[in-house]
Amino acid sequence: MHRKKIKKTKILIPFLIFLVILSSVITFYLIKNTNDSSSRVYSHRGASGEEIEHTVAAYDLAILYGSKYIEQDLVTSRDNTLYVSHDLSAKRITGVDKLFVDMTDDEISDLRTEDNEKILSLQDVFNRYGNTVNYVIELKENSNQTKLFGDLVKKNNLEDNIVVQASDIKPLQDLSKSFPNMPKLLLVKNQSELEKAVTYDIVDIVSAEKSMMTKENVKLVHGHKKLLNIWTINSTSEIKKAINLGIDNYFTNFTAKALALENKYRK
Secondary structure (H helix, E strand, O other), rough: OOOHHHHHHHHHHHHHHHHHHHHHHHHHHHHHHHOOOOEEEEEOOOOOOOOOOOHHHHHHHHHHOOOOOOEEEEEEOOOOEEEEEEOOOOOOHHHHOOOOHOOHHHHHHHOOOOOOOOOOOHHHHHHHHOOEEEEEEEEOOHHHHHHHHHHHHHOOOOHHHHEEEEHHHHHHHHHHOOOOOEEEEEEEEOHHHHHHOOOOOOOOOOEEEHOOOOHHHHHHHHHHHOOEEEEEEEHHHHHHHHHHHOEEEEEEEEHHHHHHHHHHHHH
């Protein structure tokens, strides 16, 4: 009997040591990735300061620079397909003065940007990059897009690679039922919206317009156990200010500049 206990103890001790080492490795990995400079920089519409926004060229360049987070804005076609465009109209990017919601998929497939790129569907983006990158996806039409978006995320098995954003709390609340672990980002335009945003339990990231980038707001958001994101900062002085204030992450059109400044100045 005594020998059996000794034998079990000999087996148990190495196993416990293994668990301790594994736990340490996982903790180190999580801390390392949380503090990694690429986790701070959200490539706004891709590397849109250098290439036409929301194109393969813009996304490829941002990823080449080292971005781990590329942004998509979603619009819906008449055929209920999700496409990537910041504007509800195709005019600014393609010259065609029509709303995406009024166009069929065939009509949208004929559109071209100035550099002869097509308008990407969200599925096109998923097909190209898969789980090699993280997506920061805005539902421009809020609750009208939650089902289409949710179905596509499940189809591609990309829940772990997406931060979902909206300017209204309801779509984020709806998605929290199906995707409880997907980070939820709420966009706010003024101080009163920010102060309300921090009270929502399901909101993980409060994303504020850059005029609200203050020490007081960092303290407020962090005090509610949330991350503070800022949109959209491009100049060296703005990015250095974000770093000095301890802003958790931010949207920028200039991925390479932001990553270089993060690597140099973030403590």
